[in-house]
Amino acid sequence: MIYKDFQGMKLSALGFGAMRLPVIDGDDGRIDEAAALRMVDTAMQNGINYYDTAWGYHGENSELVMGKALSRYPRDSFYVATKFPGYDPSNWGKVEEIFERQLEKLGVEYFDFYLFHNVCEMNIDAYLDDEKYGIYSYLMKQKQNGRIRHLGFSCHGSMPVLQRFLDAYGKDMEFCQLQLNYLDWTFQNGKDKVALLDQQHIPVWVMEPLRGGRLAKLAPEYEAQLTALRPDEEIPAWAFRFLQSIPSVTMILSGMSNDEQLEKNLVTFAEDKKLNEAEMKVLLGIAEKMLSVGTVPCTACHYCVSHCPQELNIPDLLALYNEHVYTGGGFIAPMALSALPEEKRPQACLQCRSCEEVCPQQIKISEVLADFSAKLG
Numbered sequence: 001m002i003y004k005d006f007q008g009m010k011l012s013a014l015g016f017g018a019m020r021l022p023v024i025d026g027d028d029g030r031i032d033e034a035a036a037l038r039m040v041d042t043a044m045q046n047g048i049n050y051y052d053t054a055w056g057y058h059g060e061n062s063e064l065v066m067g068k069a070l071s072r073y074p075r076d077s078f079y080v081a082t083k084f085p086g087y088d089p090s091n092w093g094k095v096e097e098i099f100e101r102q103l104e105k106l107g108v109e110y111f112d113f114y115l116f117h118n119v120c121e122m123n124i125d126a127y128l129d130d131e132k133y134g135i136y137s138y139l140m141k142q143k144q145n146g147r148i149r150h151l152g153f154s155c156h157g158s159m160p161v162l163q164r165f166l167d168a169y170g171k172d173m174e175f176c177q178l179q180l181n182y183l184d185w186t187f188q189n190g191k192d193k194v195a196l197l198d199q200q201h202i203p204v205w206v207m208e209p210l211r212g213g214r215l216a217k218l219a220p221e222y223e224a225q226l227t228a229l230r231p232d233e234e235i236p237a238w239a240f241r242f243l244q245s246i247p248s249v250t251m252i253l254s255g256m257s258n259d260e261q262l263e264k265n266l267v268t269f270a271e272d273k274k275l276n277e278a279e280m281k282v283l284l285g286i287a288e289k290m291l292s293v294g295t296v297p298c299t300a301c302h303y304c305v306s307h308c309p310q311e312l313n314i315p316d317l318l319a320l321y322n323e324h325v326y327t328g329g330g331f332i333a334p335m336a337l338s339a340l341p342e343e344k345r346p347q348a349c350l351q352c353r354s355c356e357e358v359c360p361q362q363i364k365i366s367e368v369l370a371d372f373s374a375k376l377g
């Protein structure tokens with residue numbers, strides 16, 4: 001196992017993500033405890049010392065099962081991370097109640113790592129409204145009294161959201177968990193987000209390194225290109241090698257669902273094998289081709305924006321469209337759109353096409369927005 005230094009601690013570079021534990025009869029809320037405990041045992045025996053759970057994972061059962069699994073080990077032999085579920089507005093006023101319950105569920109007296117969960121367009125105002133909800137003040141108090149050892153945040157929001165959060169709380173944030181992989185390096189502005197965090201010396205924790213499994217298997221022509229470069233490297237390992245090549249990436253979380261995935265990840269993380277320049281170029285070239293299917297080639301030049309009578313933020317809407325189409329649905333686009341007033345959503349497009357006259361990429365913006373509206377229902 002490779003280890004990374006974090007404030008003098010040795011963290012396993014592979015973290016055990018407890019959001020896709022084995023379940024019974026395909027029911028996400030019914031964790032197969034025996035299988036999950038066995039996986040934790042294998043992970044511990046092979047040097048994984050970081051375990052990431054959250055209030056909402058597996059219908060609120062992940063923390064309970066991880067508590068059972070980890071309580072069989074000395075408290076100083078693992079680091080456990082969980083998160084405040086601010087993605088749900090009904091939780092905003094309950095930080096103390098939830099925090100206390102999380103300690104009980106996990107059976108610990110303190111959390112090694114604690115995060116503001118999923119900072120995004122929908123909850124940034126609540127997270128920053130300390131007078132009303134007091135989330136930040138409460139968590140800072142827990143840090144001072146030792147019940148949180150390290151405080152950070154996870155973020156699915158856009159660059160402006162990340163910037164706002166950092167402007168407000170960046171000085172207190174010790175790490176940031178991002179969705180990062182070789183597709184999202186450009187697709188979700190991963191590269192720019194990492195650069196922004198680097199400026200503030202905040203190390204990166206990675207979630208979705210395989211983009212929900214999509215990078216575990218590629219089209220045959222892409223697999224052949226990669227295998228020609230490294231015949232012995234498995235295809236999923238390329239996603240991890242890509243992340244190992246980014247200096248500020250400290251923790252890579254993988255939500256493993258069975259023994260086989262865990263065993264394969266353990267092999268990958270036995271060695272640090274960064275990509276060289278040529279390999280990186282090929283991989284990012286493949287990512288570009290994968291992303292071009294079904295998405296629109298908006299470059300965010302903003303030429304169209306001043307031509308829109310509705311003053312829609314067209315490039316942002318198209319970026320969300322791309323996310324939604326590529327992911328095949330998912331929560332990110334609906335979540336971001338829910339934070340916009342109705343008159344700024346795709347449905348507000350008048351189909352006047354004046355934006356299309358100035359688009360250098362010749363995108364049929366009116367059609368794309370109509371399609372987006374239809375997809376969102």
Ligand code: SF4
Nearest residue numbers: 308349350352353355
């Ligand atoms: S077609 Fe829609 S997006 Fe384009 S200028 Fe007209 S209202 Fe704005």
Ligand code: SF4
Nearest residue numbers: 298299301302304359
């Ligand atoms: S003009 Fe075209 S490429 Fe530029 S931001 Fe608008 S839609 Fe995107």
